[in-house]
Amino acid sequence: MKRKGAKVVIDAILNEGIDVVFGVPGGAVLDIYDELYDSELRHILMKHEQCAAHAADGYARVSGKTGVVFATSGPGATNIITGLVNAQMDSVPIVAFTGQVPTHQIGKDAFQEADTYGLSIPITKHSYQVRNVDILPETIKSAFTIANTGRKGVVLIDLPKDIQNKITKKKYPNKVTFKGYKPDIAPKIDLINICVDILKSAERPVILAGGGIITSNAEKELKILSDMLGAPVCTTLMGKGAFPEDDQLSLGMAGHHGKYSANFSIRESDVLIAIGTRFSDRTTGWKLSDFAPNAVKIHLDIDNAEVNKNIEMDLAIIGDAKNTLGYIIDLLKKDEKKQNKRWITKTTEMHTACMGCTKYFNESFPLKPERVIKELNDILEDDAIVTTEVGQTQMCAAHYYITKKPRTFISSGGLGTMGFGFPAAIGAQVAAPDKTVVDIAGDGSFLMTSQDLATAVAYDLPVIVVIFNNSYLGMVRQWQEFFYDGRYSETSLENHLPDFVKYAESFGAYGEEISKPGELKEAFKNAKDSGKPAVINVKIEKSSNIFPMIPPGGGLNDMTGLQDCLASKSGIKKMWSESKWRRI
């Protein structure tokens, strides 16, 4: 059967079981879009290519499928770069198709020509520029395979316009094999045995769960392991949702702006088993000698290059999380492990004290952001999907939003891209049309990508944006307050912000503004009842600071601002007295 290159693309995407792509058309992709016109493939027309990439990213994180992006050559392709780096850093499977000028014009500075392939080299898992239409089907199959196997990531295919037009008879292969790429690694059994011996002997075990648990769909195995060992679980930002945060053994997020309970448990542990995490500096702090200094450290990960990259491990097992945990659990089942009840009580009581933070329950005016998160916790269903922007609001949500299921907390972890949350929410809503999707946004972040309110309205995607509006680039302002003598250089957004209600309404969305505790419930109900995408502008206290935090150069022991985050003075006293643990 003879097909044009452009048709090969559309057919291949459908063949992979993907039913939606996100993109913006342009000259160099006219042929692809022409084939799209008659096809069953759903396309969401975004208003900026960066948003198309972020939407595909949000879609992939929520559905577990590959996100597919279409962009034209030149500025279209350069516009998706941020989105691709963002996805690659968080190991999200994306296949991006970019148009390119015809092959005979490449390298001649043609109109809308950019060296997309060159730009893709350091930022993708792999990329291709196809110059021969007969290898196009195999290339696309390779791209989807690479994006979805091993440590998942971004693959870009740069497709010159003339190739899109050329005819090929080649069929789409069912499978491709690679000469060098062999991602399926079975974990080594002798190492599993050693791991199980270490775990059995642990008196103060802690599990650090990362994004890899969620990618591998290993949340059941994680819960079984935690219950069997009596091991409390802390997560990284990417791992939020891997373990239900209302479970007795949950200690919340660890790291830079993490919970004291999580960081304390890591510090005091004698066995730390880290699964599917890369030990980002946000998780470990900067002073690495303070990270689990007393523990035997076990690392389960799919990427060998992450082992011993930042922290020296005592044991590392390479493999898929679900698979590896399966082996470990089978071996552990054979003898029952005696659980250290004192350790469980100590760490979980501490977590309760953290959740009892006075700011969280505070009913003062102006609103504290922690209070707004509490109200969201009360309003939202367990399977609601929350996306975040980046900054204070993100850390506040990560700290206080009680995430119970995987793939319901979508946040830009590695790259920390402001403006990610809203288009990701659009992608999330496309992936899960029946769920409530909320973007927890700062005012600065939302303005970066808010033009896609038009997209949300056009496709009836009733995403609800909750803007934590303090008219500041909050996280930067916080750092300027503590480390730059309060010299607030270019962080005030006073006079820079629109009337968000009118702004939303101008797109045809629902808008409402609130400023007092308790008002969010009704505003949220109004937003939901409208059936439209909505923006709720929540005016919060102008100069709030997110605590606890680790100052530059510090480690997990150097958390500051704790007094704001714990339940009571006696609670704090109790925690400081826990230094007796170090004598054990």
Added chain:
Amino acid sequence: METHIITVLAEDKPGVLARMTTMFGRRGINLVSVTASPSLKEGLSRLMLVIHGDDSDVEKMQKHLANLVEIVSIKTLDKDDIVRELCLIKIEEKDNITRMEILQICSLFGAKIIDMSPETLTIEIVERPEAIDRFIANLKPFGMKEIYRSGMIATTRESEKVENTKFKKILS
């Protein structure tokens, strides 16, 4: 800090070399030389990478290389293996007696004069890189006009099997 030689088999496709060298730059690995040539296996290129660093740099580099899709195999060689480099040197010298001195040094190091004019001598030497360094040091007084070094290539020594434990780390 030492010199380490890694030999890589990679798919012979456009962009493979760019992807490798970009990765080294990103990860802060000090690349001394790269040579690439067709290998005996169809569709695969043989690359020889020489880096300057310590054992942890080698380990880091091997792991990151292994993650690249088009890399088929990676092997570390060391100074006990057979290492060679080609160097071409152009010297400007008209005086006959000085030219004789240069010839003597060449003969000592096994270098050849491959081209000549009344003003210049062009010298070729194929040797271990350290020997080339010494050769060049000896020629310094003679005003070298140009030096081209090809970068190292290496292959395992078959005559003595020595356990290269210093470059193997039991990771997992």
